[in-house]
Amino acid sequence: MTAPARQLDENRGDIMQNPYRPYPVRIDEIITETEDKNLKTFKFVFIDPEDEKRFAYLPGQFAELSVAGKGEIPIGIASSPTEKGFVKFTVNKVGLVSSHLHAMKAGDVMGIRGPLGHPYPWEALKGKNVVIIGGGFAFTTLRSSIIYMLEHRDQFGQINVIYGARTPGMLLYVDELKAWEARDDIGMHITVDGAKDPDWKYNVGFVPTITEQKAPPADENTYAIICGPPIMIKFTQPVLDKLGYGHDRIIMSLENRMKCGIGMCGRCNIGKDFVCKDGPVFTLAQLNGMPKEY
Amino acid sequence: MKFVKIDEKQWAEGIGKLKSGYRVFGPVKEGKDHEFRELTGDASPDMAFSNTRLSPKSVVYPQSEVMFEYTTDESRPDHHILKEPRRDDTPRAVIGIRPCDALSFLLVRRNFDSPEYKDPYWLRNYEATTFVGYGCNDPCATCFCTSAGSAPHDTQGLDALVVDRDGGYAAKAITEKGEALMKAAGWTDAMDEAEAEALFADRAAAAEKKITRQVATDKLAEKPSMDLYDAPFWEDVAFSCINCGTCTYLCPTCWCFDIQDECRGCEGVRTRNWDSCMAPLFTAHGSGHNPRGEKVQRVRQRFMHKLKYYVDKYGEGIQCVGCGRCVRSCPVNIDIRKVCDMMNAYDPEAANDCACPTT
Ligand SMILES: Cc1cc2nc3c(=O)[nH]c(=O)nc-3n(C[C@H](O)[C@H](O)[C@H](O)COP(=O)(O)OP(=O)(O)OC[C@H]3O[C@@H](n4cnc5c(N)ncnc54)[C@H](O)[C@@H]3O)c2cc1C
Ligand code: SF4
Ligand code: SF4
Ligand code: FES
Numbered sequence: 224m225t226a227p228a229r230q231l232d233e234n235r236g237d238i239m240q241n242p243y244r245p246y247p248v249r250i251d252e253i254i255t256e257t258e259d260k261n262l263k264t265f266k267f268v269f270i271d272p273e274d275e276k277r278f279a280y281l282p283g284q285f286a287e288l289s290v291a292g293k294g295e296i297p298i299g300i301a302s303s304p305t306e307k308g309f310v311k312f313t314v315n316k317v318g319l320v321s322s323h324l325h326a327m328k329a330g331d332v333m334g335i336r337g338p339l340g341h342p343y344p345w346e347a348l349k350g351k352n353v354v355i356i357g358g359g360f361a362f363t364t365l366r367s368s369i370i371y372m373l374e375h376r377d378q379f380g381q382i383n384v385i386y387g388a389r390t391p392g393m394l395l396y397v398d399e400l401k402a403w404e405a406r407d408d409i410g411m412h413i414t415v416d417g418a419k420d421p422d423w424k425y426n427v428g429f430v431p432t433i434t435e436q437k438a439p440p441a442d443e444n445t446y447a448i449i450c451g452p453p454i455m456i457k458f459t460q461p462v463l464d465k466l467g468y469g470h471d472r473i474i475m476s477l478e479n480r481m482k483c484g485i486g487m488c489g490r491c492n493i494g495k496d497f498v499c500k501d502g503p504v505f506t507l508a509q510l511n512g513m514p515k516e517y
Numbered sequence: 518m519k520f521v522k523i524d525e526k527q528w529a530e531g532i533g534k535l536k537s538g539y540r541v542f543g544p545v546k547e548g549k550d551h552e553f554r555e556l557t558g559d560a561s562p563d564m565a566f567s568n569t570r571l572s573p574k575s576v577v578y579p580q581s582e583v584m585f586e587y588t589t590d591e592s593r594p595d596h597h598i599l600k601e602p603r604r605d606d607t608p609r610a611v612i613g614i615r616p617c618d619a620l621s622f623l624l625v626r627r628n629f630d631s632p633e634y635k636d637p638y639w640l641r642n643y644e645a646t647t648f649v650g651y652g653c654n655d656p657c658a659t660c661f662c663t664s665a666g667s668a669p670h671d672t673q674g675l676d677a678l679v680v681d682r683d684g685g686y687a688a689k690a691i692t693e694k695g696e697a698l699m700k701a702a703g704w705t706d707a708m709d710e711a712e713a714e715a716l717f718a719d720r721a722a723a724a725e726k727k728i729t730r731q732v733a734t735d736k737l738a739e740k741p742s743m744d745l746y747d748a749p750f751w752e753d754v755a756f757s758c759i760n761c762g763t764c765t766y767l768c769p770t771c772w773c774f775d776i777q778d779e780c781r782g783c784e785g786v787r788t789r790n791w792d793s794c795m796a797p798l799f800t801a802h803g804s805g806h807n808p809r810g811e812k813v814q815r816v817r818q819r820f821m822h823k824l825k826y827y828v829d830k831y832g833e834g835i836q837c838v839g840c841g842r843c844v845r846s847c848p849v850n851i852d853i854r855k856v857c858d859m860m861n862a863y864d865p866e867a868a869n870d871c872a873c874p875t876t
Contacts, residue, residue: 242634243584243776243787247598291587291597292785294778317803332597453806479808480800482776485634489773490792490799492818493808494742495826500633514746516800516808516818 242485245289245334246274251309252329258392262360263325264301264313267335278338280304281345282367283476283504286337287484288312288324296320297481297499300338301363303370310335313363313395339484340503343368343448343474351444352380356459358387358430358451362395364476365450369403376408380444383410385437387430387455391418412437431458434466441467448474460507470508477503477517493517520713523704524685531702532561532612538701539610539647542576544569553611562613567657572769572842573618574625576611577642581790584638584776590783599787606645610698613651617662617838619674621769622648624838627831628772638789647698649688650675652717653724659841661854664731666834669724670717680720687716732854733861734835737828744865745825746817754856755816757849762793764843764851765819770836773799794818820856 248267256262265288269275278286280300287295302311312335316325327333343364353372357365365386372379384403388394394413404411404425414426414433426433430451439445447468449459456475463473479491479498486500494513496502505513523531535541536556543562544551550570556562585599622643629636629643653660653669662668672678676695679688688704690696699705765771775792778785792799795815801807809815827836837853844852 240635241601241637243637244601245599289599290778291599291787292589292778292780294787295776321803334597334599478802480802482774486631487628487634487636487772487774488776488789488792489628489794489822492822492826494746494821495830512743514743516814 243336243483245287245295245336246278247271248274248310248333248335250327250329250331250333253327256313256395257360258390261316262313262395263316264311264395265324266302266309266311267333268309270332275308275310278310278335280310280338281342282371283342283364284338284340285364285484285503286310286312286335286339287481288314288320289334289336290320290323290327291333293323294320295336295482295484296324297339297478297484299361299364299367299476299503301366303367303374305371305374313360313366315360336484340499341501343476343504345371348446349378350380351446352382352439352442354383354385354438354445354447356385356430356434356438356447356449356451358455359389359393360395361450361452361476362386365448366396366399368448369409370399373403373406373409381410381439382408383412383437383439385412385414385430385434387414387416387428387433389416391415391420391423410437429458430455431462434459435462438463438466441469441472443472446472446474448476450476470511471506473507475505475507475510477505479503479517519690520708520710521688521699521704522682522685522706522708523679523688527704527706528685529561531704532556533559535610535612535698535702539608539698540605541610541612542573543612553614556612564613564651566613567653567655568615568618568840568842570842570846571767572621572840573611573614574621574769574772576609577622577646578625578639578772578791581788582638583786583788585787587785587787588783589780589785602786604641606641609642609646610649611646612649613679614648614675615653615840616650616669616671616673616675616678617660617665617667617840618769619648619650620667620671621674621838621840623674624770624827624833624836625772627833647676647694648674649695649698650678652678652680652720654681654720656724656728657841657845659730659844660728660839661730661732661841662839663725663728664734665837665839667838668721669728670721678717680717682716687713689713689717730854732839732857734824734828734857736861737824737835737857738832740825740860740863742821742825742829745860745863746821748860748863748865750859750863751813751817754820754851754859755813758795758812758816758851759849760795760797760812760815761848762795763846763848764853765793765795766791767842767846768837769840769842770823770838794822816851820853820860823853824857824860 247270251268252266254264289295298312482488486497491498551566553573629639676692823836
């Protein structure tokens, strides 16, 4: 008897591959990033080195960090695919899983599942000027992007970065920021809302203000990637409008509550699109035609 | 052997025989309603039902299902590594499923069997199941399957269809899976083809005639999504909803789920559980921000998903088979048929702010 029409071959590879199964990883290093100790960067090493190849990603994608006994959380990938041998994530301490992660130590075993979602549109960005605008701890996939672009420096035009935090002690990846600041092939515009430190030698002011002062003028060849808290986005968008950035040249990354990360559990949708599977990267032009459910 | 006749005795014996090769599920009476349950021991399906209160989706998609097992005991070499539990591969048979409910699995499959990802739990259970439908003679007042892509004797989602016949049943094999089941049950008493065709056609026509309520869905696809989203009637539709989630739990085409970890001592499981877009926590961020924090946003989500987003995403009609369960069980009489008609007829040019009747 031949297999009935509705029957699938039991051994079909795609069924046997369980998209919910995380790759086992070991925590290699934990770095406390900020003075309030609420942000830590986790460096993971895959227990099976083959899994690192399977986890081939591009900047802008995310993964589910999976802790047996606690659950999973979607976190943007902070490392760049050009960095080999590990993956990095920076996690804000919020609730159940993130707090547990903050209490874990180097050597502990957990899992990561991904990469998930779409990266920033690297094909479209080739040969273009890129201005990165980031605020607070949403700088993670932007770090990934900067490192990626600097590794492929000849593939991009001008690169500018505007990155702000409340205080100098709240900036992520400080050593790297300083190293980028010293380079002449990337325009760094670091800013803080306020600094008590008299030696603070960078900008003071909110991200929208600094954007207005430092962002390159808009043209067909210039894209802005913007990630930050809603309030920053709300006030930066009019600035970009004023500078003449087309809405299809403004790229954003959304965060909706997630579980499955693969478009099945139904919770992260905005209209017919899932932030996990169809995003998290959208252009402002796309978002303009979607419900404001984010 | 496409058509067979089954007398009462053969029917009862057949159900018994099936249990040696299948896990058999069927309608049983619980309290004043029927539910689909696994028929163990000598339990038999109670075919004197109109439809079950809950849909039979749990046969394929249990309300709670273990995805992984693990130990957190660090003295064990595999601690904190997730493993799939051994699964029960026994074929399943659902006896007496209504055609609309069987069709719902085809709708839901579009979600769990996507080009990019396959949900192994749902798919394995689905593939293991043989659906033996029971054609309706007396649709409920709330049924509207005929305008929701189905019909009282629709065979789209079925492997075999059973209808009433004097002194027992007549059955039709639709797939080879259905044929295999009929053989396993010993239902092999061939029926004259012409007689059988006539019987099935008569039964189907008689039942269809009894369905009086239709919904209009023809214009849903062409309406701009944001026009419907911004339509003035949502406040009114949502006004009396108490967000109990009943509509989503008993719906055969609702599939949303949550994933949770649970430990007892060092032994833990990751489970997935039915969830509901009607619950505020469904979308609440850890920060407290909630993109659908208001009841009206959640009610709109449910209807927009079923009647617009799904329509746009797959181009295969609405995400509803017209079983009428949500209409029947909603404590405040919110009626998807009225909402559907309202959406289908909505014209933002003509709309003013007057409240459209919803109930
Ligand atoms: C694409 C994406 C990228 C993200 N990147 C980062 C990042 O780089 N760094 C970072 O610190 N945070 C990031 N977040 C937010 C992070 O996922 C939440 O802060 C985290 O899920 C909170 O989980 P919890 O268990 O600590 O909190 P709880 O409130 O206990 O949350 C319970 C569960 O709800 C879900 N959940 C709650 N809040 C969110 C949320 N905002 N987004 C998604 N799911 C949520 C998770 O499944 C979580 O396990 C990102 C979110 C998304 C969607
Ligand atoms: S069953 Fe009725 S009251 Fe309950 S959530 Fe659904 S629409 Fe609202
Ligand atoms: S939406 Fe209501 S009528 Fe439609 S399939 Fe679900 S429960 Fe049945
Ligand atoms: S997280 Fe499950 S659908 Fe997006």
